[in-house]
Amino acid sequence: MSSMQVQSMMRRLCSLPMGTIVRGFLNLLTVEAGLSVNTVLAYGRDLKAFLEFCAERQVREITQIDPTLIQAYMKDLSEREKSENTIKRFLIVVRLLLRHAKLRGMIEDDYGQLLESPKIWSRLPIVCSPQQVLRLLDAPSEEEPLYLRDKALLELLYATGMRAGEVSGLRVSDVNLRVGYLRCCGKGNRERVIPLGRMAIACTEAYLEGLRPELANDRSGTELLLSRTGRALGRIEIWRIVKKYAARAGMPRNVTAHTLRHCFATHLLSGGADLRSVQELLGHVDIASTQIYTHVDGERLRKIHRQFHPRQ
Numbered sequence: 001m002s003s004m005q006v007q008s009m010m011r012r013l014c015s016l017p018m019g020t021i022v023r024g025f026l027n028l029l030t031v032e033a034g035l036s037v038n039t040v041l042a043y044g045r046d047l048k049a050f051l052e053f054c055a056e057r058q059v060r061e062i063t064q065i066d067p068t069l070i071q072a073y074m075k076d077l078s079e080r081e082k083s084e085n086t087i088k089r090f091l092i093v094v095r096l097l098l099r100h101a102k103l104r105g106m107i108e109d110d111y112g113q114l115l116e117s118p119k120i121w122s123r124l125p126i127v128c129s130p131q132q133v134l135r136l137l138d139a140p141s142e143e144e145p146l147y148l149r150d151k152a153l154l155e156l157l158y159a160t161g162m163r164a165g166e167v168s169g170l171r172v173s174d175v176n177l178r179v180g181y182l183r184c185c186g187k188g189n190r191e192r193v194i195p196l197g198r199m200a201i202a203c204t205e206a207y208l209e210g211l212r213p214e215l216a217n218d219r220s221g222t223e224l225l226l227s228r229t230g231r232a233l234g235r236i237e238i239w240r241i242v243k244k245y246a247a248r249a250g251m252p253r254n255v256t257a258h259t260l261r262h263c264f265a266t267h268l269l270s271g272g273a274d275l276r277s278v279q280e281l282l283g284h285v286d287i288a289s290t291q292i293y294t295h296v297d298g299e300r301l302r303k304i305h306r307q308f309h310p311r312q
Contacts, residue, residue: 161264
């Protein structure tokens with residue numbers, strides 16, 4: 001479904017001035033840079049909106065893009081109350097686009113590096129207590145027809161810290177229940193191997209034996225988790241399932257599938273896991289992305305302070 005969305009977006013881009021250039025740039029990001037489909041979609045939406053802004057101002061050539069125009073668009077985004085992260089992402093992709101155009105001789109000057117990013121405040125991720133997570137994991141009812149699938153999904157999310165899109169892309173062959181590991185293809189097509197806990201193994205095995213054969217049909221591929229109609233379970237469906245059971249478990253409304261990833265990392269650190277191991281399990285390229293979880297776990301910091309500070 002995501003690849004079809006990319007193709008649809010590419011077709012819409014071609015109807016806009018500079019759309020062909022942007023389409024070639026996005027194809028480059030997909031084929032040569034190996035960015036994920038979701039990242040390319042996000043960049044494509046950002047650039048499509050920018051091209052529409054340019055068209056309204058009669059800017060139809062990439063040589064007409066200058067710092068004044070880009071700053072005017074960023075101001076427009078701000079006035080429409082777009083988040084700072086959205087504005088920062090746009091600035092990243094427009095810089096990449098201008099660098100691409102400069103390297104291919106489309107423009108003489110690359111103004112992208114002259115533009116300043118908006119300052120982003122670090123927002124601590126939402127993390128639930130282990131007791132809250134257990135309530136969520138126990139929320140599916142055995143009376144429901146998709147109980148085995150939903151139970152396996154929730155256990156896998158919490159046991160592995162995988163993103164919703166990564167879980168959606170899991171194939172049956174990626175999971176080795178006998179050994180207790182799975183293979184995950186993350187951002188940039190980087191693979192990592194993640195161990196599975198006892199409950200995740202048991203629930204996944206029960207789903208594979210008791211429900212997946214019933215859901216599978218001619219339209220089913222090799223994906224592990226299937227929808228009611230036998231198609232691969234999509235990322236948006238996974239988010240909806242988590243929201244459904246989070247509400248049933250009485251959890252805050254802002255709990256999502258990604259919250260279980262935050263909980264996975266924070267609870268591991270609380271239990272004494274080292275930061276490098278958690279970084280590898282999460283698939284973070286930069287350890288700075290993982291370090292945010294040390295700020296979330298206040299209790300762990302207090303224990304370290306009590307243990308090592310000489311005046312305790």
